[in-house]
Structures are given as structure tokens and as C-alpha cells.
Amino acid sequence: MVLDPDHTEPERQIGPRRYSERLGVIDGAQLQAVADEFGLGRVLAAEPAPQGLFGQIIFLTTTDGEYAMRGNPHGHGHLTKERRVAQLIHERSSLAAPWPYLISEDTELFGWTYAVMPRLPGxxxxxxxxxxxxxxxxxxxxxxxxxxxxxxxxxxxxxxxxxxxxxxxxxxxxxxxxxxxxxxxxxxxxxxxxxxxxxxxxxxxxxxxxxxxxxxxxxxxxxxxxxxxxxxxxxxxxxxxxxxxxxxxxxxxxxxxxxxxxxxxxxxxxxxxxxxxxxxxxxxxxxxxxxxxxxxxxxxxxxxxxxxxxxxxxxxxxxxxxxxxxxxxxxxxxxxxxxxx
Missing domain, CATH: 3.90.1200.10 (Aminoglycoside phosphotransferase (APH), C-terminal lobe)
Known part of the structure; x- marks a missing residue:
């Protein structure tokens, strides 16, 4: 347990965890770096998505809200295409899609690019x-x-x-x-x-x-x-x-x-x-x-x-x-x- 200087209650440290075979082991400091990059606040919890064929999604709970991170994509074009499609749905359809769809070009943190988007309700x-x-x-x-x-x-x-x-x-x-x-x-x-x-x-x-x-x-x-x-x-x-x-x-x-x-x-x-x-x-x-x-x-x-x-x-x-x-x-x-x- 560590003490957050802005809070009086202790904060639980997120330890290393294998989120899926594809994503491998990721620790709390790496997830916090993702949150810092996109201004998402402090990471409170992280869980692998229960569904999904390739195990690419981690659900993040932060002080700012609920998010989904997609990692280790099938090539960087995987992310850019999903972003373009999500934008079209967001702009033209009454059905929600993950938007904004934010992509990081940084490969230093995990060895691959990744994207973060708001977690859909339900x-x-x-x-x-x-x-x-x-x-x-x-x-x-x-x-x-x-x-x-x-x-x-x-x-x-x-x-x-x-x-x-x-x-x-x-x-x-x-x-x-x-x-x-x-x-x-x-x-x-x-x-x-x-x-x-x-x-x-x-x-x-x-x-x-x-x-x-x-x-x-x-x-x-x-x-x-x-x-x-x-x-x-x-x-x-x-x-x-x-x-x-x-x-x-x-x-x-x-x-x-x-x-x-x-x-x-x-x-x-x-x-x-x-x-x-x-x-x-x-x-x-x-x-x-x-x-x-x-x-x-x-x-x-x-x-x-x-x-x-x-x-x-x-x-x-x-x-x-x-x-x-x-x-x-x-x-x-x-x-x-x-x-x-």
C-alpha cells in the first residue's frame, strides 16, 4: 500500500500481471504511464476483458472514468483502421462506438503500439x-x-x-x-x-x-x-x-x-x-x-x-x-x- 499525497486513504498498488497470452505481463507503472500520456487520471484497477478471441483488451478504471486499452495489434494499421471506422460510426450513426479512439505511436513502453478509448456502457x-x-x-x-x-x-x-x-x-x-x-x-x-x-x-x-x-x-x-x-x-x-x-x-x-x-x-x-x-x-x-x-x-x-x-x-x-x-x-x-x- 502507498499513500497518495492528494488523498488521505491508502492506494492499492497494481502489481505485475499476465493479462493474456498475447499481451504478456504488464505492471501497474506501465498502465499508469498510459493514463498519464492521455490525461486519464490515476489508475485504480485493471482487468482483462472477459471476451475476445485474441486477448488484446484491458479494462482500466481511473479517477477520470472507465476506459479500454487495445494492445499488441495485428500491425499498426489495425489501430488506424479501427479509429477511422469508429469515427464514421460516431459521426453518422445513432449507435455508439468507442470514441475518441486515441492511438499511441510509442513502442518503448510495451514493444508495440496501443490505443485507448472510453469503455462502452453495459x-x-x-x-x-x-x-x-x-x-x-x-x-x-x-x-x-x-x-x-x-x-x-x-x-x-x-x-x-x-x-x-x-x-x-x-x-x-x-x-x-x-x-x-x-x-x-x-x-x-x-x-x-x-x-x-x-x-x-x-x-x-x-x-x-x-x-x-x-x-x-x-x-x-x-x-x-x-x-x-x-x-x-x-x-x-x-x-x-x-x-x-x-x-x-x-x-x-x-x-x-x-x-x-x-x-x-x-x-x-x-x-x-x-x-x-x-x-x-x-x-x-x-x-x-x-x-x-x-x-x-x-x-x-x-x-x-x-x-x-x-x-x-x-x-x-x-x-x-x-x-x-x-x-x-x-x-x-x-x-x-x-x-x-
Missing amino acids: ANGSEFWDAADDTQQVAIAATCGEALARLHETTSPFFGPYDFERDAFTALDDYPGWVVQRLEQCRTTCREVDALRAEDESLIDSVIEEGVEALAEPFEPVLVHHDFRPGNLNLRQTNHRFVATGVFDLFEAYLGDGEEDLVRMLRTVRTDEQRRAFLDAYTAHRPLRPGASRRLALYALADWLIIWGCGQRHHVWFEDDDTLRGTAGPIIDAARRAGSA
């Missing part, structure tokens, strides 16, 4: 989802649909990816070609690890052939999160109602067709009632366009190819006798039905 949506009964999951699904519609208030005059060198999104002129190109890149990744059989290749070809014309249906580009699901939302529960308090994990985002953001949530829901609640809440604000069933089937396939390729490369998630056709078929069919409804 708790991680996956915690609510996993603890909910069937009725509550229907309500959460509806909340997610409304939240996605609010996120898609972030519109753009063009579609395209983020350019790391320019720290800006770049306009493209062939949307169907871009979608098919991204899907073919995922197919190539799967081929590299010998993860596709002849029947899998046939499935991919048929879904592309069926859906490519529907990709040409005109749309207003929006910010596509590309990993939209309860685990990347914060929620707050009031009585029997759930409210989305913010969205995060923004690194996969690009400007494109908002319908593409439906497919991961459609894979998350477990019942037709949950699926309808999600879609009804979303389409009340943003109706689906003609050809949605064919587009959603193609988007679902493209998204599953990412999961399939990663799982096959690292030998996780799937059994040895699983096939792309066998695992993707029900997902594609569910997306097709959702588009038809």
Missing part, C-alpha cells in the same frame, strides 16, 4: 445471450436487428475497402466483381490446405452462378461491420427489454451492401422465432431488396468459407469427416429462406 452481448432463456433470446435477437439498422445509418456515396496507406476508404466501381473476387480469395485459401472436395467446388460454383446477377441490384452503400453478432455489441437490460449501448471490434469493416451484415447473426440464432425477430427489427428500418435470397445465400457461403478455411488450416472446430458442403449447406439454406421471407 456488458458484452454474448454474456446476455448465453445466459438468456428462449424468450429472452428472441428479445436480444430483435435488439440486434435494431442495432444493425442503426449501425447502417453510416452511409457512403461509394463502396470499397479501407486503404491503410491513405487511412481512408477507397471507391471501387464493380460491386459484383469485388464480391466474387473476395469469395475466390477465400476459395484459394481453402485449396491451399486441401480443404475442398469436388462436390464442395461444385457447390461454390452453383451458388455464385445463382447469386451473381442479384449482386447488381442497386443499393446505398453502408458501413458493413462484417462480424456483427451479440459478442461484438454491448447491451443493457431494463426489466424485460434489452438495449444496445455500443458496437466494437471494427477491424473487418468496409463499405458495401448492408445485407451482408445479416449472415453472421442468422448463423447465431437458433430458432425460426429468433430469426424472424432479428429480421423484422432490421427490415422495419431497412427493407431487403429484390433478389435478397440469392444474395444472402452467396454472402453466407463467402462468410463460411472464411470459417472453414481457418478451421481446416489450424485443425479446429470441425471433425475429420466434415465437408464444406455438409457444413455450409444448412447455413446457405437458412440464409436463402431469410431472404425469401
